[in-house]
Amino acid sequence: MPSVPAPAASTPDRFEIAKALNDWFAHAARDLPWRAEGTSAWAVLVSEFMLQQTQVDRVIPRWTTWLERWPTPSALAAEEPGEAVRAWDRLGYPRRALWLHRAAVEIATEHGDVVPRDVEQLLALTGVGPYTARAIATFAYGEHHPVVDTNTRRVLARAVHGIAAAGMPKPSDLDDMAALLPADPTEAAVFNAAAMELGAIVCTARAPLCDACPIAAWCEWRGAGYPDNAPEKRPKQAKFEGSDRQARGRIMALLRRSAEPVSRETALGAARGPDPQPRDATQPQRAYDSLLADGLIVELEGRARLP
DNA sequence: GTCCGGGTCA
DNA sequence: TGACCTGGAC
Helix, strand or coil: CCCCCCCCCCHHHHHHHHHHHHHHHHHHCCCCHHHCCCCCHHHHHHHHHHHCCCCHHHHHHHHHHHHHHCCCHHHHHCCCHHHHHHHHCCCCCCHHHHHHHHHHHHHHHHCCCCCCCCHHHHHCCCCCCHHHHHHHHHHHHCCCCCCCCHHHHHHHHHHCCCCCCCCCCCCHHHHHHHHHCCCCHHHHHHHHHHHHHHHHHCCCCCCCCHHHCCCHHHCHHHHCCCCCCCCCCCCCCCCCCCCHHHHHHHHHHHHHHCCCCEEHHHHHHHHHCCCCCCCCCCHHHHHHHHHHHHCCCEEECCEEECC
């Protein structure tokens, strides 16, 4: 199939779009604590780990107490990983807490307790992928990179490509963003943040507020009359109710609040939940074993605890 | 009630 | 490509 080249924004448009979006961000951006002047690179890294799958409102309190307790990578690295898992609380996907602890150990031992500035070095840290590496380099250090998360991909799909929704992530997403990025690193960093912010609060997936959009004048999707031309979506997410993830979450919740190790039987009981007739009798054991395999729990003499 | 989103790893 | 957690939006 012939591929249609992306309509590269002409240079004047590129300048105008960047100015319009950055001007909007200057007054419309949410006042998030990790955006404050003087936020350390470590604090930015922690915020990006927590925000990977979690809404801002749930992250703020956890982020604040986390950094009071562990203001440097080495402070966290000195603790048992289970302490990170406990402090993670109910942010979800607790493997991220383990990854953050491992990244702290890596930074403390291999980088002199200084969060790397280089994208390649950041990518080598546990739990840091393409998005997080560029976000840290850009927002913590002011490096000039395109930063693309799913909010930005939706903005690019609509504004640049005239498509209602983003398809699967592609390497060219970074090129699309780079084509719009101001040359000045500070302006570029603001533009990266502004594109994500626009996707989060204006150019939303379900009910975009196009009348409030600062770049509506340049939006290809708006210009085409909001066609319903979204590409095929990912397979629908499995139900959470009754899932292995729910069973794992119940075990983790029990262990987070248990000062002492709990018996395997107690943990398996927690996995079953309140339902007296679980549909899948093998699920508790499967959830327990998968948590062991992930290193989220350890077992000693028939008793389970955080690592 | 049901849908939904999110980046990384294996 | 599928698994991973939770709570808020609809």
